[in-house]
Amino acid sequence: MLDNAYNASGSPNIALVKYWGRRDDALNLPNNSSLSMTLGDGLTTTTSVLFSSKLKEDAIYINEKKLDLSSATNEKSGFMLKAINYMRSAAKMDSHLLVVSKNSFPSDAGLASSASGAATLVYALNGALELNRPTKELSIIARQISGSACRSLLGGIVKWNKGSMGDGSDSFAEQIVSEHYWPELIDIIAMVSESKKKVSSSEGHKATVRTSPLYKARPSIAEASVSRVIDAVKAKDINSLSEAVMRDSNNMHATMLDSWPPIMYLNDASKAIIETVHEINASHGENIAGYTFDAGPNGHIITLRKYENEIRERLSKLSGVSNIMVSSSGPGPSRISECLITDDLIAENSKV
Ligand code: PMV
Numbered sequence: 001m002l003d004n005a006y007n008a009s010g011s012p013n014i015a016l017v018k019y020w021g022r023r024d025d026a027l028n029l030p031n032n033s034s035l036s037m038t039l040g041d042g043l044t045t046t047t048s049v050l051f052s053s054k055l056k057e058d059a060i061y062i063n064e065k066k067l068d069l070s071s072a073t074n075e076k077s078g079f080m081l082k083a084i085n086y087m088r089s090a091a092k093m094d095s096h097l098l099v100v101s102k103n104s105f106p107s108d109a110g111l112a113s114s115a116s117g118a119a120t121l122v123y124a125l126n127g128a129l130e131l132n133r134p135t136k137e138l139s140i141i142a143r144q145i146s147g148s149a150c151r152s153l154l155g156g157i158v159k160w161n162k163g164s165m166g167d168g169s170d171s172f173a174e175q176i177v178s179e180h181y182w183p184e185l186i187d188i189i190a191m192v193s194e195s196k197k198k199v200s201s202s203e204g205h206k207a208t209v210r211t212s213p214l215y216k217a218r219p220s221i222a223e224a225s226v227s228r229v230i231d232a233v234k235a236k237d238i239n240s241l242s243e244a245v246m247r248d249s250n251n252m253h254a255t256m257l258d259s260w261p262p263i264m265y266l267n268d269a270s271k272a273i274i275e276t277v278h279e280i281n282a283s284h285g286e287n288i289a290g291y292t293f294d295a296g297p298n299g300h301i302i303t304l305r306k307y308e309n310e311i312r313e314r315l316s317k318l319s320g321v322s323n324i325m326v327s328s329s330g331p332g333p334s335r336i337s338e339c340l341i342t343d344d345l346i347a348e349n350s351k352v
Contacts, residue, residue, distance in 0.1 A: 005050040005341050006128035010120030010333035012045075012111040013038045013151045014187050014300045016245050016292065017225045018252040019160065021209040021218065028079075028147040029171050031209070032222035033162040035229050036151045037302070039187060040179060040330020045116040047101040048340040049128040051088075055096035056351045058084070062101050062117065075202045076114055079145045083122060087141065091129035098349055099124075100340035105325070111189070112152075112294065118145035119152035123333035135332070139173040147205075155179040155331035157233050159226065179329040182236050186308060188289075190299040190315045191323040192269035199263050201295040207259050214258040221251055238304055242281070242290030245302050249292040265295050269320025273299035276314050280307075 013036035021031045060067045060080075067077060084097065101121065103113050122142040126133050133141075135153050143150035143160075150171075151158045156178040163171030199207070208215050225248045232241035256263040266274075274291055281287045289303035289311055301311055308326060315321050 004052065004128070005048050005339050006124050007046070007048045007336050007339050008120050008124040008127060008333050009044045009046050009336045010116055010123060010152055011039045011043055011330045012105075012113060012116040013148065013158065014112075014292065014302075015148065015151075015294065016157075016229050016241075016302065017222055017248045018292075018294070019147050020205060020252045020255065021215060022147070022205050024166075024168070025206060027168040027171075028143050029168050030147060030160070030162050032219040033226045034148075034151070034160045034222070035176070035226050036148070036158050036160075037185070037187060037329050038152060038155045038158060038179065038332060039111070039327040040155075041327040042104055043111060043325070043327050043330070044104045045101060045113070045120045046104070046336070046338060046340060047099065047117070047120040047124045049121070049124040050098045050341050050346070051093055051095040051128060052098070052346070053095045054346065054350045055098055056349060058096045058098075059349045060099040060101075061345075063103060063107060076118075076146055080118065080121070083118075083141050083145050084125065087122070087125045087129055087131060091131050093129055098341055098346065100345065102340065106191075112146075112148055114146045115149040115152045118142050118149035120333050121145075122149075123153065127335060136172045136174070140168060140171070143168070143171060143173075153332055156181060156329050157230075159230070162223075176230055177233060179331050182233065183328060184304045184306070186303060186305055186326055186328045188301040188303060188308065188311055188315070189325040189327065190273055190301065190318075190321050191325070192267060192273075192297045192299070192320045193322050197265065197296055199295075204256065204259075204263055204295055207263060208255050211260040212255045212258040215255040218251060218255050222248065225251075238288060239286045242287035242302065245290035245292050246277070246287075253293065265297060266293060267297040267320070269318060270297040270299060272318045272320065273301070273315065276318060277301060280311060280314060
């Protein structure tokens with residue numbers, strides 16, 4: 001019965017140069033290119049997709065919760081349904097689908113679970129529907145669910161080209177180096193106690209573009225940072241990479257604070273992480289680590305494996321840091337054998 005299920009695994013990514021602010025909200029077209037590291041080390045989303053004429057309607061389960069597809073949900077689930085329907089009609093498939101997806105990492109980890117989920121879903125749909133679309137095209141589809149998701153279609157260090165076309169056909173992700181290029185590079189994730197963020201990234205993108213005078217300077221600054229970080233990665237230059245990563249995170253958060261009303265994702269623990277990383281770098285006489293923060297207070301410290309213990313020890317002493325995880329760079333999505341769809345679940349969602 002499960003013969004037609006397609007199972008895939010994919011991972012979140014951490015932006016080294018951030019995407020913040022769009023030129024087109026419906027297509028998720030950014031004002032600047034961005035760059036990220038796809039994570040690995042067991043930080044994964046597993047997704048199973050099954051199309052079957054037995055199903056009475058579409059059903060999607062994320063982290064064991066069934067999504068309500070009938071009511072107007074948030075922007076991202078609306079975009080997800082649009083992508084599903086686009087791919088289903090491209091394959092001339094008229095059956096309903098069952099999707100079961102779960103993350104191996106805590107949903108409050110400040111990891112882009114929506115990016116990992118959207119990228120893995122698009123990859124699994126491509127497989128289940130035998131569409132055989134190239135990765136570039138899959139990244140364009142995933143981008144329309146959640147912008148940063150397009151970067152999780154590839155492993156290693158990935159650039160999302162901002163593009164200039166109105167239809168978004170040149171706004172896609174491409175790999176700069178694979179996950180094998182610089183295996184010593186790691187992301188130490190310092191989780192800080194967090195309540196759900198007040199401003200979603202979807203709202204934040206719009207509010208900053210609309211209200212921050214400072215934001216006008218950001219796209220060209222970020223574009224220059226992308227080139228700087230690519231050069232640093234290719235040269236395996238941790239000093240230059242760390243500085244560029246910290247400056248870019250600070251620059252993005254400055255435009256958030258400059259929005260009206262101000263948007264503040266960082267908290268006291270985040271600020272303590274920032275100070276600690278600067279202290280560590282000062283004691284080494286060069287930048288051996290760089291912090292970066294997405295739309296939330298959890299810190300990501302980009303560094304080399306040989307500095308892991310020293311940094312962990314310092315971070316674990318900070319009040320507010322509740323958990324520390326470490327990941328090196330991982331691959332893009334792949335097909336796996338583990339199937340999350342059970343016969344019971346199919347029966348529950350089948351016609352009587
Ligand atoms: O993809 P979104 O709409 O969730 O936006 C993500 C924005 C940041 O995480 C703050 C930066 C990035 O490039 O991932």
